[in-house]
Amino acid sequence: MNILVTGGAGNIGSALVDRLVSDSGYRVFVLDNLLTGSLSKLPQQKDNFTFVKGDANIDSTVSELMHSMHFDCVFHYAAVVGVQRTLENPVMVLNDINGFRNILDLSRATGVKRVFFSSSSEVYGEPVEFPQNEHTTPLNSRLPYAIVKNVGEAFCRSYHKEYGLNYTILRFFNTYGPRQSEDFVISRFIQQAIEGKDITIYGDGKQTRTFCYIDDNIETTLSCLRNDLLINDVMNVGSADEITILDLARLVIRILNSSSKIKFLPPLKEGDMTRRKPDNSKMLSILNRPLISLEEGIKRTLQFRKS
């Protein structure tokens, strides 16, 4: 099976690639422009792995690769990410719409059997109900990053409806792990705690989040691939255990036994939702085991950083 992972040099993509290449039945290609990804996250010297540096939003790059390889399955994970980066570069974010068209047009033209698309909890926007359910909760997307993810979902559904191309939409909620960049809150808190610097919180820290350890995300996705689950459907991928950002900072300080103090910064003007909590019942039924707790996930993250 030939598999393409766009954005495969990133946090989630590279963890997926690691698992895929461990199975010799898969030939895995990564297309990544290294905007936020890194070669160091990719497998070294694996016969069934190839890295292609390129931009998923540029038609000719993707076209050459997809026409030469005839992929069975595509994971389209490439995206401009990070709250600050997406707020500061809204036009760059909107360009990701070109990537959807490229990937889906070429998937259709080259006989791809299924496209997995990494959407986001951000599509729910400022929340109207909890838990946020895939089918009943309205999508309140307002900021470019969230709107673009919503557009990506619409692309998937439309290409299925009109051309029969199969898709799976994965709405990732905060996903963390050892390879995450400091654009994301857990990695930033861990780094600040290790260095004994102030742990910085935007606003009063009462905003809540749920955090999903990377292994839970990847195992759910792989089960969908291997067992032909969730074809032409959408699923929240995340934990339902809420924690305030202030309690997260305290937890990181405790686990690391750090001397860091907590410092409150002015709230972000936009992009910092008050609360998020997925209805993750679909995910739990596919994963078929409890999720890894936040404390355990942070400890595993630290373990990897040491090794």
Ligand code: NAD
């Ligand atoms: P990441 O920044 O680690 O990975 C994104 C990867 O995409 C990077 O390697 C980057 O270099 C690459 N990339 C960006 N634009 C590209 C382009 N035009 N062409 C080729 N490569 C490009 O972030 P991540 O956390 O691994 O995110 C992976 C996907 O999951 C993204 O689509 C993101 O929007 C989505 N997501 C992540 C989370 C999370 O909590 N981590 C939550 C919701 C959604």
